[in-house]
Amino acid sequence: MGITYFYVIVGGGLAGLQLAHKLSKEVFFKGKKIAIIDPSEKNENDKTWCFWEKGQGQWDKIVSKTWTSTNFLSAEQDLKLDLSPYKYKRIKSLDFYNFIKKELSTISDIIFIEDEISRIDPVTMQAIGEKDNYSATHFFDSRIPSSYDKDEKYTKIYQQFKGWYIETENCQFDPSSFTMMDYRLRHNNSTSFTYILPETKKKALVEFTFFTPFIAEDHVYDEMLKQYLSEVIEIKDYKIISVESGFIPMTDFPFEEINRKEITKIGTGGGWVKPSTGYSFKSTEKKVDKIVDNIKRGLPPGKDLINKKFRRYDAIFLDVLARHNEKGDSIFSKLYAKNSMENIFKYLDEETSLSEEMKIMFSLFGMEFIASFFRKI
Structure with a gap:
């Protein structure tokens, strides 16, 4: 281990890659060596990110689908809602990973390292990995802190979901409109609903989601998805093309208070996920811009990231x-x-x-x- 990096970014997911991408575009950081350390190569489509946005945005070249209206359904409501002046946009994670890696591959000051970081030592200024240790002048850390699980003072809701990307025999979907929430089928009277992203008239991601203080078992999702498809929207003939699942903490835990002079928490580990919704893509973009602005103004990187x-x-x-x-x-x-x-x-x-x-x-x-x-x- 002979290299000392200017920045080490622990985690090559949404926050880490957006931050590296933004740093690479600023002349202010030219010549500063940056390491992005993640245990995964990020070569699989492991999730789908959606967000709303007015007009054109910086990620439009990798947006794979947009919608201009949404549906909300429950026992009492059947609403079709116009999104204007916004559009709801979808990005597949693999498209995002590939885009960022291609953009950064030509920059010699940025290096990708496959390793898992167990801790950051603020005394020696090293990130301790399974394969090596990495020195830096500042660390951006996306890992959820261990104190989060131990602290009972704050509310913890778990957004959990499993989705089937399906193809149907007949035309079943309206590809111009997605379903934000369908409460017509719930699990044990909990806050649980179905979310649908139609891609074509025959293809859609159908996802069963929980916003609950308890954690659901995997078989529950399959049972609810089968019941929703057969009984609620009455689709009998379909095949499952792929499956995705996720687990997002929705909490008022003050992640930002863990920031130190030499360590800035980012992403989920920094409280960047909107606590009441679980959305993170656009908030990450804003917080990355704020970090860069703070650094250029001589302020702590994590200053005023949370409203x-x-x-x-x-x-x-x-x-x-x-x-x-x-x-x-x-x-x-x-x-x-x-x-x-x-x-x-x-x-x-x-x-x-x-x-x-x-x-x-x-x-x-x-x-x-x-x-x-x-x-x-």
């Missing part, structure tokens, strides 16, 4: 879901029935004014929210 006002809003929402998980259907029904998609997206992007935020809050009003407000605020 504390919206984190409090998220904490209230999560507390309600954790304590009243059976009410998720009703809560989300109110959200989508009483607000435009433009205002919902603006709120989730943390770009609303106080009056707009209050409108969202009052649309969800209930005694459970008042109780959670006093518990969390």
